[in-house]
Amino acid sequence: MTNSIYTIVMGPMVVIFSVVMSVFYVRTFQRWEDPEFEDRYGAIFDGIRRDTRLALLYPLLFIVRRVLFGVVAIFFPELLIVQIFSLLVFSTL
Numbered sequence: 111m112t113n114s115i116y117t118i119v120m121g122p123m124v125v126i127f128s129v130v131m132s133v134f135y136v137r138t139f140q141r142w143e144d145p146e147f148e149d150r151y152g153a154i155f156d157g158i159r160r161d162t163r164l165a166l167l168y169p170l171l172f173i174v175r176r177v178l179f180g181v182v183a184i185f186f187p188e189l190l191i192v193q194i195f196s197l198l199v200f201s202t203l
Contacts, residue, residue, distance in 0.1 A: 121177075125177070127173075128170060128174070131169075131170075132166060132170055135151075136163060179197055179200055
């Protein structure tokens with residue numbers, strides 16, 4: 111019961127966080143190279159390019175992949191082959 115409550119509460123929070131994060135970084139695109147901005151919010155860009163807004167797709171897709179795998183794990187807890195196959199597909203995409 112506790113796990114179900116946490117799933118119901120945390121699921122929408124992850125989706126809302128992803129949207130807020132994306133909007134924030136797109137709106138502050140001009141400040142990405144600013145040293146003060148990088149000190150505060152630049153951890154998301156470690157190892158990726160900062161000269162294009164498409165750089166945001168990598169962290170966003172990472173979050174989406176994890177959420178989708180979590181959904182598969184919740185709805186198919188007894189089917190290990192479905193979980194493994196979905197993990198391989200999500201990783202490949």
